[in-house]
Amino acid sequence: MAQTQTEPEAAPSHSSRLPLILGLVLMIAGGGASFAALYLGLLPAGHGAAHDTATAPAALPDIAYVALEPMVISLSDPAARHLRFSAQIEVPAAYQKDVELLRPRVVDVLNGYLRAVDLRDIEDPAALIRLRAQMLRRVQIVCGEDRVRDLLIMEFVLN
Structure with a gap:
C-alpha cells in the first residue's frame, strides 16, 4: 500500500x-x-x-374677501330641519366691488342649491368638500370664473 x-x-x-x-x-x-x-x-x-441669506418671502397675492350674510335654509325633511350657513368669497382685489354688486344673485343661487340637496348628502361627513366644490362652481358662473378664486365656508351647522 x-x-x-x-x-x-x-x-x-x-x-x-x-x-x-x-x-x-x-x-x-x-x-x-x-x-x-x-x-x-x-x-x-x-x-x-x-x-442665512436675506431673502424675503414671496408677497401675498392681491386678494379680498366678500362676506355673505348668514343664511338659514329649511331643508326638505319631514322633521323640519334647518341648515345655518355662512361663507366668504375670495376674489382678486380688483374685482371686489363687482362681486359685492352681485352678492344678492350669489345668495340666491346658494340658497336654491342648498334647498335642493338631499339631507343624506348633508349629513355625510365627507360631503362638505363635494358641496363646497358645487357651490364654488355656481358662484363662479354667477360672478365670472376669473372674478372668484375660492369659497370659504365659515359656518355649516345642521340642527
Whole structure:
C-alpha cells in the first residue's frame, strides 16, 4: 500500500491590522477636516445656508374677501330641519366691488342649491368638500370664473 503523505497545512497567517488602523485614523482626520471647513465657512453648509441669506418671502397675492350674510335654509325633511350657513368669497382685489354688486344673485343661487340637496348628502361627513366644490362652481358662473378664486365656508351647522 502506498502511503500518501499529506503535508500539514500551513497555519493561516494573521493579516496585519495596519490597514484597519490606518483607515480609522484617516476617517477621523477627514471628519475633523470637514467640520473645520464647514465651521470656518470654507464650504457652503447645504440647506442651512439658504436660511442665512436675506431673502424675503414671496408677497401675498392681491386678494379680498366678500362676506355673505348668514343664511338659514329649511331643508326638505319631514322633521323640519334647518341648515345655518355662512361663507366668504375670495376674489382678486380688483374685482371686489363687482362681486359685492352681485352678492344678492350669489345668495340666491346658494340658497336654491342648498334647498335642493338631499339631507343624506348633508349629513355625510365627507360631503362638505363635494358641496363646497358645487357651490364654488355656481358662484363662479354667477360672478365670472376669473372674478372668484375660492369659497370659504365659515359656518355649516345642521340642527
